[in-house]
Amino acid sequence: LTITNDGCTADQVLDLKIGSKITNVLTQINVSCKGDATGSVTITPSGGTGPYSILEEQTNLAAGDYTFTIVDANNCTATVDVTITEPDLLEAKLVGPILQEVCVGNEDGAFSIEVSGGNMPYSYSLDNRNGPFLKGELNQTIFDFTNLPGGKHIVYIKDATGCTDEIEVHMDDAVVLEPKSEVSYVCANNSAENFVTITIDASIKNSGDIDYALDSGEYQSSNVFVNVAPGRHTVTARHLRGCEQKTVPFTIDDIQPLTLVLSNGELNEIVATATGGSGVYQYTFDNEAYTVTNKFIIYKSGVYTVTVTDQNGCTATASMSFEYVDVCIPNYFTPNGDGINDEWGPDCTINYKNLTYTIFDRYGRIIAEYKLGQKWDGKYKGVELSSGDYWYVLKLNNNKDNREFVGHFTLYR
Structure with missing residues (x-):
């Protein structure tokens, strides 16, 4: 610093300190x-x-x-x-076609996504926001998802710094067929015709989308098969999208024409023997009410007609002449213990379950009263009665044969 004053000069030294730069x-x-x-x-x-x-x-x-x-x-x-700075936006997009699950339960659907932005490597979780997250390869951007059922899926994405994104993939709902068979029989010309009807799941709204094949044969649009051969079969239902499913195997019965034969059974009994048909028979005897029994009792001689009907409505009718055997009443007995005619009672009465009979002596005194299957041994209150004639009154007590018999027989000693 130089100071000038009236031409005179003097030097002054100053110390200047400069601070450092920030x-x-x-x-x-x-x-x-x-x-x-x-x-x-x-x-x-x-x-x-x-x-x-x-x-x-x-x-x-x-x-x-x-x-x-x-x-x-x-x-x-x-x-x-x-x-x-900030990274590019983390985002995922669908790439390539979606492979749809065709039949429900097959789980053969698939799709792929491409991830970009964020910071690699990427991790992913399918249909679970909370993971676990699977880490991809270091530079992997394409992720494939296979063995999937139809419907909506969500892929959750994370990058290396925890940024997230998600993508919804809407796959078609898989076809639900679940075909079921119902076998029915109807009677035609006294033989059973069969019908196999196939029903499918109610989710199929358009029946025209389905066709059917019996035992891997040709497909038809109708879901009804008529007169299928006897044996074990399946039907395949096929959707136009390619889904095919079989029914549970079902069996067609071998039903022969219904026939009926009449024959003699036990005393005054007609036996009706049916063969063929459905095997579940009902019978009517001389236009009486139907019954499941095939044995009928007659109460007089004549020509009798029996008709059998199976569960399919087939019928068969047969007629035959039968001879009635009347009640047998012995006119004597010999209660001497030799094992021959030692007791007295009516015979040929097996069909009269409610019959009763009363035995009287010559004075009208009641000696005994009996029911079906019981016989008199010739005693009264444990005392043997003497030889002679005795009287009876026999009542059949049957709504189809309510006759009474009055007569006498002889006791021989």
Whole structure:
């Protein structure tokens, strides 16, 4: 510094001190997920004269350009330019065609997605937001999903920094056929015709989408098969989308024509023997009410007709002449213990379950009263009665034969 005064000069030495320039150490964290405000900047100033007016950490920063000014105690300033970056948006998209599950239960559907953006490597979870997440290869961007049922699926994606995305894939609902067979029989010309009707799941709204094949034969549009051969069979239902399912095997019975033969059974009994038909028979005897029994009792001689009907409505009729055997009443007995005619009672009465008879002596005194199957041994109150004639009154007590018999017989000793 030179000082001039009236031409005179003098030198003065001054000590000038200049402070150091403000510098800083910058720590920068960029945004981890596209669109988030997760960036941060940490500035550590040095130089100049502290303290400094800027905070050391700036947080919750979105992507962008920032300028921070540092002021020291002497109002010296320095600026810091920072650019916070963010990754490309993490997103997934469907690539390639969807392979649909054709038949429900096959689980043969498939699709693929492509993931981009974010930070690799990627992880994924199918249909479960909470994972577990499976990590892909380091540079893998295509992910395949196979063995899937039809319907909606959601793939959840995570990148290396925890950013997430999801994609919905709407697959067609698989075809539900579940064909079931119902076998029915009707009578035609005294023989059984069979019908096999196939029903499918109610989810199939358009029956025209289905056709049917018996035992892997040719397909037909009708779901009814007529006069299928006896034996074991299946029917395949086929949807126009290609789904095919078989019924549970079913059996067609070998039903022969219904026939009826009449023959003699026990005393005054007609036996009707039916063969063929459905095997579940009902009989009517001389136009009486139908019954499941095939044995009938007659109460007089004549020509009798029996008709049999099976569960399919087939009928067969047979007629035959039968001879009635009347009640047998002995006219004597010999209660002498020789095993021959030792008791007295009516015979040929097996069909009269409610019959009763009373025995009287010549004075009208009741000696005994009996029912079916019981016989008189010639005693009265344990005392043997003498030879002679005795009287009886026999009542059949049957709604089809209510006759009474009155007569006498002889006791011989």
